[in-house]
Amino acid sequence: MAYQVQDVCNRFSDLIIDASCTDSWFSRIDSVEGVQSDSLVFISDADSLVNLDSSPAVIVTSAEIASLIEGDASSVLVVKNVRLAQAFIKQQYADYDTADSHWGVIHPSAVIHPSAKLHEGVRVGPNTVIGPDVEIGTNTHIRSNCVIEHSVIIGQNCVINNLVNIGYLCVLGDRVIVRPGAIIGNEGFGFAQDEQRHYHRTPHTGYVDIGDDVQIGSNCNIDRGTYGATTIARGVKIDALCHIAHNVSIDEDALFVAQSGIAGSCNIGKRVIASGQTGMLDHKTVVDDVILVHRCGVTEDVLEPGLWAGTPPRPFKEYVRNLGLGKKVNKLSRELAELKKRQAN
């Protein structure tokens, strides 16, 4: 399939500052390393421009980089934000197809309860199981070997990838992407101890409430509330192998990188970023715009925005100072020895 540059300009006029050769065509999107003569390529730094061996059909870049381009072999689209242009343009022209249209609309091997309500354009892959009273919004794709338990509500234009389990009563907004192997609405880890110190399970009968534009990573686990909801607000993105415990609340546009774990009833603010393998004890609060790095261990509330690291969490500068503690102690040790020597003389 080939696309004209003019089509990009028409669709994404708000992203584009300037455009040349809009009658050019491209048929693929590539990285600088893999560029071909019919490629569209995104260039966000001068080094990448230097590494461009041949002329692609289209270069999408910033005004600054565009000024360095010599020759006019390529159509050049000047954009405000190259990364954002890449996200939108790649979604439009080179995204992977989640429709699995080779399996038809509803695969005959899918097991769908007659009371489930599938709106127009819903696709269901082979061996997927959909329980009673489920409602699935327009154009949502449920791929292969999934299990959607009873009374789940899923919005429009969602993609539920292979081997996903969504537990009863959970609610997903629109444009939610659930990656393969994720478990949503599992029962949380809550027990009561008897006099013999044996543990007895407390049933968790709440649900998980997932907002629009959320992404849940592959093989994640999101526990339902003990009562009420575990809440993942609009725009939150969760990477692979994360654990979100019961009754956690994550506010809009927060990012959790892979293998992070959040214990029960934590409150996470807007745009919080937790880098890989972050951990949080239960009932902790992390306010808006906090960034947790270096496997931060949130054993205390984090009540100021900014960069934090360490266990317990410390402002990043303080954390870095403490990393050098060994050298500092060695220096003190030498000075003290000298002082003692001098005093002895």
Place this chain on the structure above:
Amino acid sequence: MAYQVQDVCNRFSDLIIDASCTDSWFSRIDSVEGVQSDSLVFISDADSLVNLDSSPAVIVTSAEIASLIEGDASSVLVVKNVRLAQAFIKQQYADYDTADSHWGVIHPSAVIHPSAKLHEGVRVGPNTVIGPDVEIGTNTHIRSNCVIEHSVIIGQNCVINNLVNIGYLCVLGDRVIVRPGAIIGNEGFGFAQDEQRHYHRTPHTGYVDIGDDVQIGSNCNIDRGTYGATTIARGVKIDALCHIAHNVSIDEDALFVAQSGIAGSCNIGKRVIASGQTGMLDHKTVVDDVILVHRCGVTEDVLEPGLWAGTPPRPFKEYVRNLGLGKKVNKLSRELAELKKRQAN
């Protein structure tokens, strides 16, 4: 469905100290925040009592809190242990239904080997695969899209949730709950190096032996023994995304919180608690009643009960002292500078 308070009193007489209005009825169990006039609610602290906006049908609480309740709009059940009462009463009246009775007893899409022996009351969900010589005890539910390999023995009243894999020869006791996506009986990580420094896999041909009342969390991985068993004793509870390597032995009533990992051949005592993201090196021993917190890294044996943290594990008080090391060193540094200055004068 509505239940009379007297029914609770009859069933759980050993938990209940005192009861009023036992002819009242309730039809739901809620948290304080979600309470309605037909709710039963558990109250374990005075704050929750204050936050109770309207009168529920039944309050289950301690003697101390009960003395603070004004008015007699609600039936009050005074219990010895509110958390334990919550576990038992919620299990009885408001638990979720693992029978998936909408799919019938054995779903026709399940693939069950004729040599498998399913006792009375066993339920098998859609697309579940059960291999030869499997034996499944009375009233156990195997839900959807699971794979139970050959010669597995599962006890009575177990729940094997969706998308679970139980490997050949593994043995599960009674009332075991396996959460979705868990892998039990995977081959462990064991290799031998040749002269070219390439690795060759050592087959692991043991099994996993899981006692009664064990819970295995979602997306966990439990490796089988190299020879013999990886042992998870009665009452052990393992949270989501944990890793238990080959030939580990975990004794009764131990708790492993999410994302903890235990390397091969560790010995874990009774009632050990490992908080989230705990790690243990292979062949380590952790004795009874140890509590590991703050992502403890068990690089050495832990041979005394009590609270431990840090890598290597230290008694919690010592660990906390070391957290303040940065400030202590700064103080020393200032004192030393002053001393030098005075000495110079």
Place this chain on the structure above:
Amino acid sequence: MAYQVQDVCNRFSDLIIDASCTDSWFSRIDSVEGVQSDSLVFISDADSLVNLDSSPAVIVTSAEIASLIEGDASSVLVVKNVRLAQAFIKQQYADYDTADSHWGVIHPSAVIHPSAKLHEGVRVGPNTVIGPDVEIGTNTHIRSNCVIEHSVIIGQNCVINNLVNIGYLCVLGDRVIVRPGAIIGNEGFGFAQDEQRHYHRTPHTGYVDIGDDVQIGSNCNIDRGTYGATTIARGVKIDALCHIAHNVSIDEDALFVAQSGIAGSCNIGKRVIASGQTGMLDHKTVVDDVILVHRCGVTEDVLEPGLWAGTPPRPFKEYVRNLGLGKKVNKLSRELAELKKRQAN
């Protein structure tokens, strides 16, 4: 089934230095603890020899240990490398059967696109879904409830265990083992932020390129490249619950122990060993023959081979010195107090 010792000698003559009683037979391979009269047993240390209660049919051991064996009840195979002999001999005589031959060659419940090309000896288990244009090499087994997306190429003699998802366009070499629940070829975690600070997904359209003799652990996640490949070279072994992000490159014979996570575009050298719960920030380089222990946090490049630990990574000796910092500071503090006292007098 019984095997003659001579058969072992014939097959593995390059491993064996000396052999007695090669006309003996064995019918099982056991550990020292489980030994029976018809067992073959591997003994790699003198303690194990002492713990041997009865005479097994065959002892495979080193020359040094062999010299300690009294009596001639057992056939003794003297080998150069006991661990390596165990790997090869156990693979030959006591490995588990991945053919699931009770399900036939291609189970009728498998959903296989007519354009998929399955070479001779390929087996496909119940409920597995294989998309269009997939090619599967000779004697490869795809077990139950897997999803192989379109255009995947899998080599010969591979084992794809239950509940695995392999994403479109991924390429696997020969003799690759994918453990249950692993997700290969998931989209990476890459987003662009707009002016409202909302995140927009950048489609990841590369693939995962897995070499010969690789093993991917259960419930792992391996992201595809943004463009181009995430590369796992020949002989790499990855344990359970690991995360490998987009465009990571792992060179030959590297080992990643359970729950390790590697962020995007890292370059990992040959024979690198990462112990359990290791973490790496994106774009880091770790050179050949580095060993990362104690949950090392690779926040900086590691450019010298050897043993490293800590966050940031430090040579192991330096890391260990820093572990004793608390005691060292206490000592300094006491010395300083004494010095001040003396000076005051």
